Amino acid sequence: MSEKACIVYSDMLTAYGHGPERCMEALYAGRPGFREITRFPVGEDSPKLAACFPVDLVPDTEERPAEKAMTILLDRMDNAFPLSGFPAVFWALTQGEISLLDNAEKVWTAKLLEREIAKKFSPETRSTIFSASCASGNIALARAAAEIEAGHLDLILVAGCDLVSEFTFSGFASVHAVTPGICRPYDLHHDGLLLGDAAGVLVLASEEKAEKSGWEILAVLEGYGITTDAYHAAAPDPEGCQMARAMEMALAGCPKEKIGGIIGHGTGTVLNDDMEIAALNKVFPEGGLLASVKGGTGHILAASGLIQASCAAEVLARGEFFPQTSLDTPQKGAEKFVSDRACPLRGEKLLTVNAGFGGLNAVLRIGRSGK
């Protein structure tokens, strides 16, 4: 019998500040976290909003903002979960410390961040960066769960970070993905994403390790599905066929009626949201509860999966699903999924969805107890 992959600790830094509670409080209130970008110059005709960290946590002048954000989280965690005790760290990263792109060593900026943070861990700690565009977070979590379920490891730190930078901001603008207005996931008038800062950490442990150590089990990562569209280099399959397959894989062995809600990828772009809604209508023709955190946190790229998993644990604890921030009128096909009001959970498990450039799909099933 395989081990359960239990989430025993989670923490995050978002535009709302430090901790999942602040983030959830804002999401339940439907309050977006966007403000004018001050970290780098923005052209007059450019969109001006992003969900950046509060400057008292990570100042705009910080030379290594990703390292700063991760250090805040890891220093806090070190009290309860000493960093020297982790046999493995799984990273979800795309660009890492992108402000150091022109580093003298010509090292990939994700590697730079990992290498710097690795100094906090034991030299024996196994470190792996999982990089799969905006699906990196869920893939890193799925990999961690698989290692624990197989009994190969009993404790893994999953960490991730992606920040708003001129690099990513100009890049997403270049593919016409940024809205000039408000980010409205799953809304009839959705027309693009807004970027956000986020760093997240989750500690996954086997049930045996958690019980022996006296750690509270916040949630259990029960299932996952990973698929690839093979449709287009930068656009998802509009039919959402492979996303639907990833959802079905994550559901394996679990009746759909037990799914109390779905934390969608929901970037606010037409291409992403339409694909997700198409997939959801295939898998859940009766409808369900759906919301994306990105209407509040902005698109947090590789950190998405981690922040969503932390939010999932909070949602399961509260028994109430958060509303979709900035929702006015649901887009076609989403009427039976999204709401601008918090609703009681319809089941005791959640799906959390990631979709990345290149058609990478990763879906997790997270439950309260794993039963």
Add this chain to the structure above:
Amino acid sequence: MSKGKWRIAGGILFAHGQYRFHDEPEWKKIDSIPSFYRQVLEHTAITIRKQEKFFRIGEQSAIAVSMALELLAHIGQANASFGETAILGYGTEGSHTGNRIYWQDYAENGKVSGKGHLFVGTLSSTPLCQLALILGCHAPVYYASVSQKSFLASELDFLADKCKSAFLVESKPSSCSCTFLCPSSSGLSSQEAVSSLEDAP
């Protein structure tokens, strides 16, 4: 996730404008990647599932895709079905080269607007996704940067029951190593398979 067993169907190395297969000692010179790609398509019967705008995908992706196709032709798998093929990228270089290319172009053009196709090249997973696109792969595709190469064995164990074949691709700015493996109950362990990989020079 059980311990995987693998049969290595073949491998190919590319470096400094030349390539060789793992089972052949001699290096073969190529004129350019675009012309080599056209040549590969001509001399094989590979069915391209989605013909992308190949020459806009960036040189690193182009090398990885060309080498993978040439390898498939060499091992007689050009017309196999790749729907259940996984693609695992590995190495330490990530998207550094693609990042530099995008940013340099953006900066040289007055930081007014970036070029979308160059931005797509700023992801470590892009060369892998391009290969998936061309072959029609629907199994997991991701890039893993490990602190020790032996840790890749865990990735192979993970993929063993999720695919019918897998590409392992180490893509560097001017070199590439590409290996094609199939799960096989009588094959090498994942650790042995990783040990036998030839590094991109």
